[in-house]
Amino acid sequence: MSKLLIVGTVAFDAIETPFGKTDKILGGAATYIGLSSAQFEIDNAIVSIVGDDFPQDHLNLLTSKNIAIEGIEIVQGGKTFFWSGKYHNDLNSRDTLETQLNVLADFNPVVPAAYKDAEMVMLGNLHPLVQLSVLEQVDNPKLVVLDTMNFWMDNAWDDLLKVIKKVDVITINDEEARQLTGEHSLVKAARKIEGMGPDYVVIKKGEHGALLFHEEQIFFAPALPLEEVFDPTGAGDTFAGGFIGHLVKTGDISFENMKNAVIYGSTLASFCVEKFGTERMETLTRKDIQLRLREFENLTQFDIELTPKKVL
Numbered sequence: 200m201s202k203l204l205i206v207g208t209v210a211f212d213a214i215e216t217p218f219g220k221t222d223k224i225l226g227g228a229a230t231y232i233g234l235s236s237a238q239f240e241i242d243n244a245i246v247s248i249v250g251d252d253f254p255q256d257h258l259n260l261l262t263s264k265n266i267a268i269e270g271i272e273i274v275q276g277g278k279t280f281f282w283s284g285k286y287h288n289d290l291n292s293r294d295t296l297e298t299q300l301n302v303l304a305d306f307n308p309v310v311p312a313a314y315k316d317a318e319m320v321m322l323g324n325l326h327p328l329v330q331l332s333v334l335e336q337v338d339n340p341k342l343v344v345l346d347t348m349n350f351w352m353d354n355a356w357d358d359l360l361k362v363i364k365k366v367d368v369i370t371i372n373d374e375e376a377r378q379l380t381g382e383h384s385l386v387k388a389a390r391k392i393e394g395m396g397p398d399y400v401v402i403k404k405g406e407h408g409a410l411l412f413h414e415e416q417i418f419f420a421p422a423l424p425l426e427e428v429f430d431p432t433g434a435g436d437t438f439a440g441g442f443i444g445h446l447v448k449t450g451d452i453s454f455e456n457m458k459n460a461v462i463y464g465s466t467l468a469s470f471c472v473e474k475f476g477t478e479r480m481e482t483l484t485r486k487d488i489q490l491r492l493r494e495f496e497n498l499t500q501f502d503i504e505l506t507p508k509k510v511l
């Protein structure tokens with residue numbers, strides 16, 4: 200079975216949306232990525248860190264999805280990373296209310312021996328030095344995907360540029376792509392990011408879908424219009440998990456197959472937002488995913504003759 204190594208936060212989140220508020224619940228970039236990529240029945244492992252305040256039930260949830268957790272260090276007497284955020288009415292933008300790094304502040308990741316030869320590596324959101332350290336410990340992965348966010352642009356700019364230089368694909372949201380490059384046009388921003396290292400750039404635009412850039416080529420996938428959106432937290436990570444999960448499963452890293460990976464990523468993210476936190480991802484089945492992929496197909500298929508007939 201092909202192996203995927205995931206690094207990222209395993210966290211407590213407190214979330215406020217126009218529909219309600221949660222106290223400390225399970226969150227973290229690696230958690231969402233893992234719950235998403237686990238749907239592909241590949242060999243997933245998480246490298247992360249938590250404190251001894253982190254409930255065993257949360258770890259059990261990950262193992263119940265066949266995610267290897269021996270790379271999650273538990274620090275006795277330590278406190279787990281905590282993030283809280285509040286969404287605006289449009290649910291497309293949010294304010295971070297608080298980020299407590301806690302045990303993440305002194306994290307030296309150790310990649311389990313069994314995953315040093317992972318085919319692909321997903322560098323989920325956390326300190327770029329931790330992401331770099333993980334890259335130094337793996338043998339020769341076929342593909343490395345990086346996700347990051349504004350917090351690390353504000354707090355670890357130089358280290359972030361170092362890690363961006365070493366990866367094949369970056370997934371980033373539109374606001375962050377603009378912050379990273381100083382370009383308003385996402386096309387210009389993607390070109391600039393390609394100049395920083397990655398061959399492929401995925402720009403996530405929340406409910407407006409995702410764009411995949413590679414040299415002169417651009418592919419766009421809409422997000423599925425949903426009746427209920429409760430909580431967008433983790434949608435970006437769930438997208439990344441679906442994107443890389445598909446690539447690991449198929450072993451094909453061509454641009455053509457990355458287009459499919461974007462569709463899988465968007466499909467998985469569409470479930471994540473339906474309930475608070477990880478709740479929907481916990482009960483998701485392959486049947487649910489298949490049905491939604493069909494909906495996606497129906498949404499995006501159209502018959503229009505553009506050439507050679509002149510219609511206008």
Ligand code: AMP
Pocket residue numbers: 208210211212226227228281282298324325326348350351431432433434435436437
């Ligand atoms: P997303 O909505 O996909 O951007 O991801 C939200 C998740 O990212 C939450 O579950 C948080 O725990 C986690 N998170 C928030 N801030 C950070 C940060 N600075 N570094 C790493 N993970 C973070």
